[in-house]
Amino acid sequence: MISRRRKALLVLLAAPLLLCLKVITDEQEAEVVKREFITNRTHGSAKQKVGNFSKSYKLLTEFPYKFLMDEPHFCAEDLLVLNMMPVSVGDVESRARVRRMWGSREVVASTKLRPLFLVGESSDAEQQRRLQEESDEYHDVIQVGFVDSYLNLTLKTLSALHWKHTRCRQVPWLLKSDADVFVSPWALTKLLRNETADIVCRLLFSKNVCRPHNCRDKRWMIPLEVYPNEFYPPYCNGPAYAVNQKFVREILTVASAEKPFVMEDAYYTGILAQGLDLKYNNIGSRCQLYHLKQPPYDTVGRGRSLFLVNPERKSRYRYTLEDVWNYLISLRT
Ligand SMILES: *[C@@H]1O[C@H](CO)[C@@H](O)[C@H](O)[C@H]1NC(C)=O
Ligand SMILES: *[C@@H]1O[C@H](CO)[C@@H](O)[C@H](O)[C@H]1NC(C)=O
Ligand SMILES: *[C@@H]1O[C@H](CO)[C@@H](O)[C@H](O)[C@H]1NC(C)=O
Ligand SMILES: *[C@@H]1O[C@H](CO)[C@@H](O)[C@H](O)[C@H]1NC(C)=O
Numbered sequence: 348m349i350s351r352r353r354k355a356l357l358v359l360l361a362a363p364l365l366l367c368l369k370v371i372t373d374e375q376e377a378e379v380v381k382r383e384f385i386t387n388r389t390h391g392s393a394k395q396k397v398g399n400f401s402k403s404y405k406l407l408t409e410f411p412y413k414f415l416m417d418e419p420h421f422c423a424e425d426l427l428v429l430n431m432m433p434v435s436v437g438d439v440e441s442r443a444r445v446r447r448m449w450g451s452r453e454v455v456a457s458t459k460l461r462p463l464f465l466v467g468e469s470s471d472a473e474q475q476r477r478l479q480e481e482s483d484e485y486h487d488v489i490q491v492g493f494v495d496s497y498l499n500l501t502l503k504t505l506s507a508l509h510w511k512h513t514r515c516r517q518v519p520w521l522l523k524s525d526a527d528v529f530v531s532p533w534a535l536t537k538l539l540r541n542e543t544a545d546i547v548c549r550l551l552f553s554k555n556v557c558r559p560h561n562c563r564d565k566r567w568m569i570p571l572e573v574y575p576n577e578f579y580p581p582y583c584n585g586p587a588y589a590v591n592q593k594f595v596r597e598i599l600t601v602a603s604a605e606k607p608f609v610m611e612d613a614y615y616t617g618i619l620a621q622g623l624d625l626k627y628n629n630i631g632s633r634c635q636l637y638h639l640k641q642p643p644y645d646t647v648g649r650g651r652s653l654f655l656v657n658p659e660r661k662s663r664y665r666y667t668l669e670d671v672w673n674y675l676i677s678l679r680t
Contacts (some may be wrong), residue, residue, distance in 0.1 A: 349481070354583050358585035358680070359401065359446050362469050364399045375593055378565070379657055381487040382599070383469040384413075384533075393486060395494060396421065398680060399508075399624050402601060403598045403600060403601075403603075404600055405511055406505070406508075406599040406600070406604065407509075407512060407513075407596065407599050407600065407634070408511045408513070409507070410513075410604070412491050412492045412502070412506065412604075412613065413492040414489060414491055414492070414510070415468070415477075415490040415491065416466075416479075416482050416490035416492070416542055417489060417490050417514075417608040418463070418487065418488075418489060418514075419514055419515065420485055420513060421461075421463060421486070421487070421515065422515035422517065422518050424461075426459050426460070426461055426515075426518045426521060426523050426627050427458075427459035427460060427518070427520060427536055427539060427540065428450075428460035428461070428462055428518070428519075428535070428536060428539060428545065428589070429456075429461065429463060429505040429518045429520065429521050429522070430457065430461060430462040430463065430524060431462075431463050431464075431465050431470055431489075431511070431521060431522070431523055431524075431603055432445065432462055432464050432465060432520040432523075432524055432525065432526060433465045433466075433500060433503045433504070433507075433523075433525065433526075434464050434465070434466060434526045435466065435495055436466045436467070436468075436472055436474055436475070436490075436495055437468040437469075437471075437473075437479055438526060439481065439537075441462050441526035441527075441543075442481070442487075442526075443504060443553075444668065445464075445526070446460050446462075446485065446487075446644055447617075447669070448668070448669065448672045449462065449522055449530055449672075450462040450487070450600050451598060452586065454482075454532060455534060455656075457533075458533060459536060459537045460469065460522070460530075460532045460535065460536050461487075462487065463487050463488075463489060464488045464507060465488060465489050465491065465503055465510075466488060466489070466490050466491070466495060467480065467490070467492075467493050467494060467495025467496070467503065468490070468492055468493060468494055468495055469495065469624055470492075470606075470646065472536075474621075474653055476489060478490070482599070486628060487509060489506075491493055491506045492539060497579075497608065498566065498607070498609055500611050501607035501608055501610075501614060502607050503610060503611075504523060504611045504615055505602055505604055505607075507521065508521070508595050508598060508599055508602070508615075509594070509599060511595050512592075512596060514546055519539070519591055519598045520539050520589050520591055520592075521588045521589065521590050521591070521592075521594075521595055522535070522587070522588070523587070523588055523589075524543050524586065524587040524654070525585075525586045525587070525657075525659040527586070527656075527668075528587045528654055529654065529658065529671055529672070530584045530587070530653075530656065531647055531650070531652055531654070531655075532648070532653060533679075534647075534650040534652070534653050535589070535653045535654075537650070537651065539589060542628060544592075544595055544626040544627055544628035545590065545591050545594045545625040545626050545627075545631060546583065546588065546589070546590050546591075546616060546620065546625060546626070546628070547586035547588070547589040547590075547627075547628045548583030548584060548586075548587070548589065548616065548627070548628075548629070548630060548634070549583065549584040549588075549629065549630055549631055549632075549633075549634035549654075550581045550582070550583060550584070550627060550629040550631070551579075551581065551582055551583070553578050553579075553585055554578060554579045554582070554613070555577065556574055556577060556578065557569055557574060557610075558571075558578060558608050559652070564675070565610065567610055568571040568609075569608070569609070569610065569618070573608065574604070575610070576616070579613045579617050579618065580611075580617045580621045581627070582613045582617025582620075583617070584612065584615035584618045584634060584656070585611065585612030586654070586656045586657065587622060587634060587653075587654040587656065588612070588616060590616070593625070594599075594625055596622070597623045597624075598615055598619055598620065598623070601619050601622065601623070601672065602615070602619060608651065625662050630653060633651060633652060633653045633654075634652075634653060634654040634656065635652050635654070635655050635656065635658070636656050636657075637655075637657040637659075640669065641664055642658075642666045642671065642674075643658065643671070644653055644671065644674050645673055647671055647674065647677065648674065648678050655671065658671070
């Protein structure tokens with residue numbers, strides 16, 4: 348039998364070892380991803396070019412949908428990052444929560460990153476009235492004139508690109524993030540301040556295109572005639588990605604508003620981007636996904652995590668985005 352003291356000693360000895368292993372796997376993961384990306388870039392890029400990407404400059408100046416709520420002076424203040432967040436009209440709580448976290452006035456002043464909410468149309472008059480009140484109070488809501496549905500998310504992203512280009516061109520970065528994503532604003536702006544790539548995100552590789560035989564989620568199904576390849580080119584994990592003004596401009600010249608491609612992340616940051624001269628910075632594990640076993644206080648506190656994707660949903664620990672936020676704030680005061 349091992350004595351209690353011996354046991355304690357063993358634990359003490361093993362702890363640093365386990366920590367080391369954790370760091371190594373993180374870094375190994377990044378390394379593998381990087382290597383495969385380079386290999387596939389050099390071998391697979393030629394045959395991946397499909398589609399009609401003839402340039403059209405129309406979307407730079409015109410947009411087929413109306414901005415029903417607009418904030419033309421939003422970018423009058425000196426910002427580094429415009430954080431556009433697609434949300435549904437009825438999701439009052441998500442907007443309120445972000446305004447309490449990195450959307451609060453003091454945090455915006457120190458980070459130069461400011462959230463702006465992007466909603467579609469509502470057929471509910473009462474909901475619309477409440478949205479108008481919210482907009483009058485906070486001046487951080489853009490409403491675009493199309494049906495607010497899941498499959499129209501591609502149009503929402505396109506609206507974000509067009510809106511940024513026409514109202515907010517002087518701001519260097521556009522961050523698209525979903526309402527259930529935690530953004531670590533100081534760590535992110537520290538990175539973006541000196542960034543030379545055009546796209547900063549967690550890159551996904553060799554993702555299958557959804558077809559009837561291999562697709563569990565029918566929402567992502569792509570007909571062969573729309574996109575014939577079996578795999579997508581590397582693209583950004585959709586919940587959070589940052590792109591610069593060069594990306595915005597270039598993508599608008601090749602994007603189409605007519606037949607929205609339902610995979611908005613694969614479309615803008617993969618299919619369209621690959622034909623253009625744009626550079627990626629793959630932040631890999633600095634974008635932590637929801638299968639976190641425990642609250643990621645450590646990685647957030649050290650500034651290693653830039654994004655936490657939906658950590659509330661799958662964790663056994665009942666922590667909220669605001670718990671993580673409060674922890675981050677406690678370190679800064
Ligand atoms: C590509 O798009 C241009 C402009 O929209 C159009 O004139 C041309 O016919 C298209 N080409 C093909 C092969 O679809
Ligand atoms: C997207 O919005 C357009 C314009 O409002 C609408 O006609 C269309 O039905 C919507 N598409 C989906 C899939 O909801
Ligand atoms: C970013 O660049 C500035 C000047 O261009 C430099 O002073 C600073 O050390 C850089 N920061 C990082 C984190 O590299
Ligand atoms: C790279 O391409 C090969 C062959 O097409 C494929 O088997 C592999 O999964 C790809 N890896 C990545 C990370 O894209």
